[in-house]
Amino acid sequence: MGMIDVRNFAKSFDGVQVHKKVSFTVNKGECLGIVGGSGVGKSVVLRSLIGLEKPDSGEIYIEGEEISKYSEEQLIPIRTKVAYVFQNGALFDSMSVYENLAYPLREHTKMSESEIAKRIHEQLSEFGLAEAESKEPAQLSGGMQKRVGLARSIIIGPEVILYDEPTAGLDPYNSLKIQEMILRLKAKGSTSIFVSHDMPSVFAVCDRIALLLDGEIKAVGRPDELREDPDGLLQKFVSGEAG
Numbered sequence: 001m002g003m004i005d006v007r008n009f010a011k012s013f014d015g016v017q018v019h020k021k022v023s024f025t026v027n028k029g030e031c032l033g034i035v036g037g038s039g040v041g042k043s044v045v046l047r048s049l050i051g052l053e054k055p056d057s058g059e060i061y062i063e064g065e066e067i068s069k070y071s072e073e074q075l076i077p078i079r080t081k082v083a084y085v086f087q088n089g090a091l092f093d094s095m096s097v098y099e100n101l102a103y104p105l106r107e108h109t110k111m112s113e114s115e116i117a118k119r120i121h122e123q124l125s126e127f128g129l130a131e132a133e134s135k136e137p138a139q140l141s142g143g144m145q146k147r148v149g150l151a152r153s154i155i156i157g158p159e160v161i162l163y164d165e166p167t168a169g170l171d172p173y174n175s176l177k178i179q180e181m182i183l184r185l186k187a188k189g190s191t192s193i194f195v196s197h198d199m200p201s202v203f204a205v206c207d208r209i210a211l212l213l214d215g216e217i218k219a220v221g222r223p224d225e226l227r228e229d230p231d232g233l234l235q236k237f238v239s240g241e242a243g
């Protein structure tokens with residue numbers, strides 16, 4: 001088994017079956033890209049991995065532990081282990097960047113205030129965000145907000161990170177900065193899923209890429225395999241011939 005195993009995940013909304021039987025594995029330390037057209041159900045799969053949605057049928061294993069029917073209380077340790085990086089950063093508007101990053105540390109750890117300060121300074125400088133520390137989200141550009149949002153999502157040191165379109169709408173500079181953050185976290189051993197329409201970023205950070213189409217994972221391959229297989233489905237998706 002991998003760090004994450006999804007088996008025959010099925011889910012309908014309002015009588016429409018979005019997921020028929022989605023199955024995939026993410027190995028420890030690996031970054032799996034999930035690509036697919038708008039509305040195929042990528043975000044629902046990610047949210048299900050931290051129990052924000054429940055499949056109608058199928059199983060979700062996190063390190064071999066089947067979590068799909070877990071209660072809110074049972075999900076608490078799962079949500080410490082698995083971080084979901086929200087698309088918009090989901091920062092608290094009325095708090096400074098420092099306070100935004102301190103929040104999860106105060107909630108989920110027993111760190112002292114001086115340990116928290118040290119951790120935040122390290123994290124911000126590692127990600128090139130030191131100058132943002134005392135600012136409020138409204139004073140930052142959208143790209144900076146997304147980078148701070150990512151920093152906040154991972155500050156408690158999750159083993160698994162779920163990225164939902166982290167580079168969407170970003171200029172090349174901020175997109176590259178996000179890629180660097182992800183590669184840095186990967187070098188430290190994080191396991192991740194990267195959902196994105198931004199194919200250059202997908203190719204830059206993912207070890208394998210899976211195509212979600214018609215309610216199933218239709219193809220999985222390494223980036224180099226995709227490049228060598230011009231007739232493959234994934235290649236067609238990348239070139240815009242298959243949605």
Ligand SMILES: Nc1ncnc2c1ncn2[C@@H]1O[C@H](COP(=O)(O)OP(=O)(O)OP(=O)(O)O)[C@@H](O)[C@H]1O
Pocket residue numbers: 013014018036037038039040041042043044045
């Ligand atoms: N809470 C919900 N209630 C009703 N329908 C929902 C809900 N969540 C998702 N859906 C539907 O499920 C489908 C898949 O949604 P999802 O957000 O997972 O797509 P996606 O692949 O992430 O798309 P995008 O690339 O645009 O982000 C969509 O048709 C959406 O309308």
Ligand SMILES: [Mg+2]
Pocket residue numbers: 042043044164
């Ligand atoms: Mg989505």
